[in-house]
Amino acid sequence: xxxxxxxxxxxxxxxxxxxxxxxxxxxxxxxxxxxxxxxxxxxxxxxxxxxxxxxxxxxxxxxxxxxxxxxxxxxxxxxxxxxxxxxxxxxxxxxxxxxxxxxxxxxxxxxxxxxx
Numbered sequence: 326x327x328x329x330x331x332x333x334x335x336x337x338x339x340x341x342x343x344x345x346x347x348x349x350x351x352x353x354x355x356x357x358x359x360x361x362x363x364x365x366x367x368x369x370x371x372x373x374x375x376x377x378x379x380x381x382x383x384x385x386x387x388x389x390x391x392x393x394x395x396x397x398x399x400x401x402x403x404x405x406x407x408x409x410x411x412x413x414x415x416x417x418x419x420x421x422x423x424x425x426x427x428x429x430x431x432x433x434x435x436x437x438x439x440x441x
Contacts, residue, residue: 376424385428397433404429 377384386393389403407425411417 380424380427380431382431385431388424388428389432391432393432395432400429400432 382393386395389395389400389407391399391403395403404425408422409415411421411425413419413422
């Protein structure tokens, strides 16, 4: 009798978990799981643009996906990977490639465009 009750609880918990998983999957597919304005999924956070003029060190770090204080080697490594993916010769955007280059230059130079 006791094992029957345990089995019932187990089946109930499984069905509730399955139903919630299905709802979450549908929300993710409709991009409403994290709010209508936030389309950042579980894969990571990406800088969505709205570029500042002039570019700041913070914005440059967000574009490259690294810390403002990253070492030169890390900056160059990330820049290379992003340029391979976004270079205009490979079908990428000239505008995005320009912003990636600008971000690399700003962080590599150690100077801030915001006058800091």
